[in-house]
Amino acid sequence: MRKSKTAVVNTQSPATDSDLSIPQSFTVTVSVRRFNPDVDQETYLQDFEVEMYATDRVLDALHKIKWEQDGSLSFRRSCGHGICGSDAMRINGLNRLACKTLMKDLDVTKPIIIEAIKGLPLEKDLIVDMEPFFAAYREVLPFLMPSGAEPERERIQSQEDRARFDDSTKCILCAACTTSCPVFWTDNQYFGPQAIVGAHRFIFDSRDSGAASRLEVLNSKEGVWRCRTTFNCTDACPRGIQITQAIAEVKQALIRGKI
């Protein structure tokens, strides 16, 4: 079924020459996997037509649908700028942030398929229950566990020591990685890549002394050894974190018994 309430008006550029300074809009079909727990037994794809510019984001398309066509469309977003981690979703079959995916990077001649992330309980449309994901993160003790007496000033760290875990500090807890993982889809108990990244952030921090406890958690049955190195997490991370590398480093730390 195709709902088309927006009239499609292309920019009123004179047909004389292809003036590059005037951006051209175009109509794109956005196919959203809908689900309303009150009425639906199954999810279904619903098509919307929206007018977009090449520089628009998928999030803009969702806004247009929600604000102009169907107010019942449900999704999470907050910052709109890739920092709050609210709007991870499957865009054309790959986990992406809607706010960081531009029209010009998608094939707009075909419908853009938008679905909720996989492996977490679906609540409505593009919204899933993130609680199991956050619970896994909490389990790896994601806070600084310093040793010794509290210093009077800040805890000093060399640039080299800081660089050691720089990559894993970038995580915004969007769940794009964990819900792209085939192991997580079939085994919801697996801690998942994000929790390992979160643990890595502190395990390799020279100011921290809780590595042993975190490594113990990750050495469990549902820990790092579940990882099958499919690289889906690394490919999905909107922050470009080398997740599989971080997981490999945790595996190494466990095997060698040192960091």
Add this chain to the structure above:
Amino acid sequence: MAPIPATLYRGREGMWSWVAHRITGVAVFFFLFVHVLDTALVRVSPEDYNAVIESYKTPIVNFLEVGLTGAVLYHALNGIRLILVDFWSKGPKYHRVMLWVISVIWIVIMIPGFYFMTKHTFEQMFGGN
């Protein structure tokens, strides 16, 4: 729990190489299972063993053998790649390059492999002597 949308995740090289690794791993496992059974048969009845082995000498089984060789070869080469991903510090960075390298090695081995393994069958089928 609400139904999880069932559309296939598109993935990239890493995911598909893993899918192939698991399929070839399971396939090789089932081959070995059957192979243990047919080999064990020799101690039960050498005549039946001979009959079973004789029944393998058909073009179809020959092509299955080529498939098995391809599966084992992929599984072994990719297995080495996975070991490097986990144990070589630059492994994760070069995982895609390593996949192309093992693909090339696989093709280079499988072309003559296919030729020599199926030579006999082709001669039988089309050679006519």
